[in-house]
Amino acid sequence: MLAALDSDAPEAASKLAGIAERFAAWEQQLSRFLPDSELNALNRRAGAWTPVSDTLWHVLRAALHAAEASAGLVTPTLLTALEAAGYDQSFEQVRAADRLATTHMSRPQPYAWRAIRLDAARRTVWLPHGMRLDLGGIAKGWAAEQAADWLSADGPALVDAGGDIVVSGPRADGSAWPIGIADPRQPGAQFGLLMIHSGGVATSGRDYRRWQRNARWQHHIIDPRTNRPAITDVLSASVIAPTLRQAEMAAKVVFILGSHAGLLWIEAQPTLAGLLVCEDGSIRRSRHLRHSLWSEEYNYV
Amino acid sequence: MAPHAPKKAKTGNTLITKILITAVSLAATVGGWALLANDPTATAAASHPPAAIVPSAPPAAQPGIGSAQPRLRRVAPAPLAITRSSR
Numbered sequence: 001m002l003a004a005l006d007s008d009a010p011e012a013a014s015k016l017a018g019i020a021e022r023f024a025a026w027e028q029q030l031s032r033f034l035p036d037s038e039l040n041a042l043n044r045r046a047g048a049w050t051p052v053s054d055t056l057w058h059v060l061r062a063a064l065h066a067a068e069a070s071a072g073l074v075t076p077t078l079l080t081a082l083e084a085a086g087y088d089q090s091f092e093q094v095r096a097a098d099r100l101a102t103t104h105m106s107r108p109q110p111y112a113w114r115a116i117r118l119d120a121a122r123r124t125v126w127l128p129h130g131m132r133l134d135l136g137g138i139a140k141g142w143a144a145e146q147a148a149d150w151l152s153a154d155g156p157a158l159v160d161a162g163g164d165i166v167v168s169g170p171r172a173d174g175s176a177w178p179i180g181i182a183d184p185r186q187p188g189a190q191f192g193l194l195m196i197h198s199g200g201v202a203t204s205g206r207d208y209r210r211w212q213r214n215a216r217w218q219h220h221i222i223d224p225r226t227n228r229p230a231i232t233d234v235l236s237a238s239v240i241a242p243t244l245r246q247a248e249m250a251a252k253v254v255f256i257l258g259s260h261a262g263l264l265w266i267e268a269q270p271t272l273a274g275l276l277v278c279e280d281g282s283i284r285r286s287r288h289l290r291h292s293l294w295s296e297e298y299n300y301v
Numbered sequence: 302m303a304p305h306a307p308k309k310a311k312t313g314n315t316l317i318t319k320i321l322i323t324a325v326s327l328a329a330t331v332g333g334w335a336l337l338a339n340d341p342t343a344t345a346a347a348s349h350p351p352a353a354i355v356p357s358a359p360p361a362a363q364p365g366i367g368s369a370q371p372r373l374r375r376v377a378p379a380p381l382a383i384t385r386s387s388r
Contacts, residue, residue, distance in 0.1 A: 002382055004381060004382075137387070158381060158382060160382035160383075162387055163383065163384050163385035163386060163387065164384070165382045165384055177381055177382075178377070178378040178379065178380045178381055179380055179381065179382050179383065179384055180380030180382070180383040180384070181383070181384055181385075182383050182384065182385030182386075184385075184386065190380065190383060193377055193378075193380060194384070201384045202384065203384045203385050203386050204386055205385075205386030206386070207386055208385075208386055208387070220387070236385075236386050238384050294377050294378075295377075
């Protein structure tokens, strides 16, 4: 995680230091990898109404909104499928071994998220029996947005949560924030430069978080239409959007749909811009991306 | 490859492997920026000088056009952050 405040005020550093504590608290509430997290407590109580914190409430609402906006392609209800694909512990542990599958693929359940019930007056949540949630990237995007919003009281802010980046607005001099694009074809390399005035940038890809199971490559982005890792010609998809949560959702949609349908989907939405790196090494970009590039000559995208 | 292409970023020792992370490793002021990071790569990138305008060498003369005049070109700023898939 990286956070930056465009301010030389002496209190800026101490304000930034407070971000770490906030992220730690959010992780304790929202991580599926912490057995005693609030999210796991909710998952264990599927079938019963469960009171939740403001944090879990807001992130769950954001996840359900993303599910609706993506017609179900980005949904929090895929934890069982993710575990069946082998992502049943932290990524470091998953990557360490090529293990035989011990769980069965679950049957796709389109629109399963619509069975989740929320009681706003009581701040309680009801999950159907057997449903378990993974808030994944939505939680990360939500946390980064919260952090940037909190920092922005002291100046223009940028927060980078694992490559998903939000900026609160233009820098103090009115200029855009320079943001590089990692090249999924060359670990450690960049191949382009974005200039972002506001909103978020997110990237979804299978260039790093992948592993072998039963001698087959798996990755962490599940296609809810099959409940298996998405079969796609896209190596990575980066999307710029008015909010980081939108960018996060859209990057996954484009990745799952593949380069052709994904680009059509993004072109149909005037507030989004996207950049796709395909497995054949080609690069595809949406029309609006040029507004966010440092310069046409500089970027080879 | 285009001129002035971005430098290769060093591999970051990022701790972001789950949903969220606990991040406390650096809180400092770097080149006028207040930064908090647990990613050395990102911090190093942020300490680069900002964008500048510098004169460039004149482009080679082209037949029929004559010698081109020196012109200014922009130097790309170092990225403050890098978008990438989850690590």
